[in-house]
Amino acid sequence: MRSPSIVVDEAARLAALDRYAILDTSPEEAFDDVVRLAASICQAPIALISLIDSTRQWFKARVGIAVTETPRESAFCRYALEQNDVLLVPDAFTDDRFARNPLVVGEPYIRFYAGAPLTTPEGLNLGTVCVIDRKPRTLTGEQLDALRVLARQVMVQLELRRMIAERTIAEEEHRRSETRMRSILDNALGSLIATNQQGLIESVNVVAERTFGYSAGELDGRALDTLLEWPAFVSLRDVNLGRMTESVGRKKSGQLFTCEIALFELYAADDQRHFAAHILDVSERHEVERMKRDFITTVSHELRTPLTSICASLGLLASDVMGELSPEARRMVTVAERNSVRLISLVNDILDFDKLQRGTMEMEMQPVSLRRVLEQAVAATNEAALQAGVTVELRETESVALGDSERLVQVATSLLSNAVKYSPRGGIVRIEVMAVGESVEVRIEDRGSGIAPELQARLFRRFERADSSDARTKPGTGLGLSISKAIVERHGGTIGVDSREGEGSTFWFRLRAVGDYRQFLTDRAGASS
């Protein structure tokens, strides 16, 4: 019985053989049993499980033969690869394919061969289960069937091996990937805490253990809320999702620290919602910022005492009370005095700015007469206006706003001295107070060179000046407008400038009327609670 030949895709066959990872493995009882059974059932002295790679046939199990492999060219089994059923050679001497085969004319003197192919589920033949005899013969129908069954059993064994091997590889890969993820999480700078939708902790990284002083076991199942001084997790989880917020963390020791938290949602393969919090301890950074601010404050304060002595000395000298100076000497002293006054105003601006940033600038809010505020500002800039040859016109309008009168004088003086500074000689600065709805607006109008639109918005920022060359020609710190803006905003008001290049500028600030300001305070209290 000759079964029809089949076309063999040798590359695919070798690849399949490779996947079973069976070649050159140690003997195994399950396979040894098969060849013993085959030899016994078929009454044959030799039985093999033969697997054929590109150069040889290799025996996974064998009975009646000592060698573990032979060259592929002489292998009977390679003919079996082209069959989809048992290859039966009753007498090799009378078969052209095998008559001169070294295994026929020499050891082990094969005369009879029967090989059932080991066929993979995709139809590729890896080798055979075969029986061999040294005399011509054949197999009974039962023996042939048994050989086929044994070949199928070998394939079942091989399939099992392959599945186990693949699972082991997958598990190894999974373990590696998990180790990699774990290492990323554990080496992250911040604490990572995963929770369920109630905010109960499910897992944490090493940083979280270190930061909060709890072990992972202690944190497991604990409410995230117990680690943070914040409103309840459930009220925040959707509002704060994907946003960085600042909060206070609580360590196991009870110690509190400033932290930044980003909440995000995790996707797990279940129908529950999961969240994770990334928590970064920023207390050190805050401490550095605080020290920096303290340093600025201290230096600024320390500068005031020597400046007091310098300024007062020069003032006394310039006024001739210490004896009359020569005109040249007086001029020198005046230069020195003017510059020490500038230095003082810089120090004052820095201190004001610092106070506004810290929120420690005290404001005493009461009804203030804007006329009196503006009169004081005019008086404060009177000398500068005289020297610059600028006339200041204050249009009398009685108006009352709620505010800190000293701070409002500071704002008005700052705007007015700017207007004087940037006015041409002989120019006029007009001050007007007008009611705009419920608000009161102070407008200070100059006939200077005006400010380009793109510069107008930047003006109120720290250290910005309309023209950087101004820094050399016009005294000032560049802080005045940003301080004024902060003060006006603390009043719940607004500040701005209307200007056209070549036509002058009008700086204005608008304050809330008394009733309106009370509403502002109520709103602000509500927003911050």
Added chain:
Amino acid sequence: MRALVIDDEEDVRYVAQMSLGRVGGMTVLVAASGEEGLATARRERPDFILLDLMMPGMDGPATLRALRQWPETERIPVVFLTAKTLAFGVDSLKELGAKAVIFKPFDPMTLAADIRTVLQ
């Protein structure tokens, strides 16, 4: 009018003395510490005291409290002089019994007049 300036900084003492004396026409006594100032005040009984807030040893508030302990200095008006604008609010200094607070740097030409105004 007789003034007592208490300040640990010699330069500040001197310019204050010149401002009050040469510009303001006052008689000016000086002391370099709270302790010395207290002794001078009890002995000389000035019309007012210009008292530095921050001094080593007895600082301004401590000196003020000490002055209030003695019958001969109890009623002498005290004006604080300070470079600090944060540590003590003006209100808390006035609660201690100060008549006024003058911030450094002061205007040497108007210092005497300013003090006369607050003392009236």
